[in-house]
Amino acid sequence: MSDLVFVPRPDGELPVRRWLPAPGTGPGVLVLQEIFGVSPYIEQRCADLAAAGYVVYAPELYFRLGLPTFDEEAPDYVQQGIAGSQRLDWEQTTADASAALDALRAAPEVTGKVAVLGFCFGGGLGFQVAAVNTPDALVSYYGSAIPGLLDLASQVRCPSLHHWGLGDSFFPPEVVEQVRTALTSERVTFHTYPGAEHAFDNPHPMFFHAEASALAWTRTLAFLAERLRAS
Structure with missing residues (x-):
């Protein structure tokens, strides 16, 4: 179960969904949404992280747009998300x-380090947040903006983990290799998944690759446990 907290912004209050682990406290993970908002899929991943011992914040980044909904059954589902x-x-x-990350770090429930974990749109956004803020770790799933943000690579000083599918319809293998080549720091761990589409962790049949999803999630939990020292 989640509840809401609010982060003040100059033009209003940013609603943030919060999940707490069973003990009530722990390291923090800021989860940044795909283009489809804080969807049931993102909610499930947040719940998974809370079950693993993390305090989880998921900001509703569409809040100025009235929190639009996206119809997963519609043939233009992807186009709806892109337009949003x-x-x-x-x-x-x-x-x-970045303000949500600051709020997470300052939250009384957070007793350890904090990470950013983003999917697709959120994976690229998380990369930029890591460049302008100071998370203790970054996990980016097929960060869609990263190919255009490679000039920020030297500013991302925290350890980072990147997941990319090699069957990605939006970013062909040569683009993925360009990203891998640019992220050469010893702080970077980079994994690719043969045959996996863009958004392969999303359970929607259009995207899902069960083997890649399971392996990437196992790697994500191990990385977060190592970097955040979760119990």
């Missing part, structure tokens, strides 16, 4: 996510 994300101001959304 294009209505967001990138720098403003980065500032919102």
Whole structure:
């Protein structure tokens, strides 16, 4: 179960979904959404992280747009999400996510380090947040903005874990290799998954790759446990 907390912004209050682990306290993970918002899939991943011992914040980054909903059954589902994300101001959304990270770090329930974990849109946003803020770790699933943000690579000083599918319809293997080559720091761990589509962790039949999803999640939990020292 989740509840809501609010992070003040210059033009209103950013609603943030919060999940607590069974003990009530622990390290923190800021989860940044796909283009489809804090969907049932994102909610499930947040619940999974809470079950693993983390305090989880998931900001509703579409809050200025009235929290639009996206119809998973519609043939234009992806186009709905793309259109929604294009209505967001990138720098403003980065500032919102960074403010949510600050709030997570300051939350009384957080007793350890904090990480950013983003999926697709959120994976790229998390990369930029890590460049302008100071999380203790970053996990990026097929961060869609990263190919255009590689000039920020030297500013991401925390350990980072990146997951990319090699069957990605949006980012072909040569683009994935370009990202891998640019992220050469010893702080970077980079994994690719043959045959996996973009958004392969999303259980929607259009995207899901069960083997890649399971392996990437196992690696994600191990990485977070190591970097955040969760019990």
